[in-house]
Amino acid sequence: MKYAGLFFVLLLPVAASAQSAATGNVDNGKKLFLREGCWECHGYAGQGGRDGARIGATSLTLQGVIRYVRKPAGAMPAFSEKNLSDADLTDIYAYLKSLPPVKTAKDVPLLNQFKNE
Ligand code: HEC
Numbered sequence: 001m002k003y004a005g006l007f008f009v010l011l012l013p014v015a016a017s018a019q020s021a022a023t024g025n026v027d028n029g030k031k032l033f034l035r036e037g038c039w040e041c042h043g044y045a046g047q048g049g050r051d052g053a054r055i056g057a058t059s060l061t062l063q064g065v066i067r068y069v070r071k072p073a074g075a076m077p078a079f080s081e082k083n084l085s086d087a088d089l090t091d092i093y094a095y096l097k098s099l100p101p102v103k104t105a106k107d108v109p110l111l112n113q114f115k116n117e
Pocket residue numbers: 033036037038039040041042051052053054055058060065068069072073074075076077079084092
């Protein structure tokens with residue numbers, strides 16, 4: 001971690017020029033999300049599933065996600081920097097942020113019709 005400061009100095013100009021969420025590469029993030037098996041527990045669209053929490057359009061910060069993935073609090077396996085770099089997680093974060101928030105029943109017009117009958 002000695003070079004963590006340097007890492008961010010070098011990364012910042014790159015992140016500032018990226019298109020989405022001011023960080024990361026959405027397409028690469030999607031690839032990593034699939035390659036690393038995040039989807040197996042969290043679903044293809046981060047919608048959550050039997051085992052994983054809903055993480056699509058997460059309200060966590062990038063630092064929060066990195067911290068969590070390195071040292072999960074519950075049933076989730078940890079991913080070390082060797083397997084998944086901070087840059088990789090920045091891309092995954094951009095992908096998660098690019099996903100639409102999950103709709104609730106009241107956002108689906110057809111369901112509202114039924115409710116009023
Ligand atoms: C084996 C199943 C599994 C895999 C694989 C997995 N997760 Fe998780 N994840 C969980 C579970 C279960 C939780 C809910 C809290 C807990 O038990 O740790 C969670 C929680 C999280 C959270 C915190 C959500 C919140 O709002 O607090 C983040 C962020 C997250 N996962 C990201 C990832 C990423 C990124 C990957 C791929 C690199 C991944 N997870 C792979 C099971 C998994």
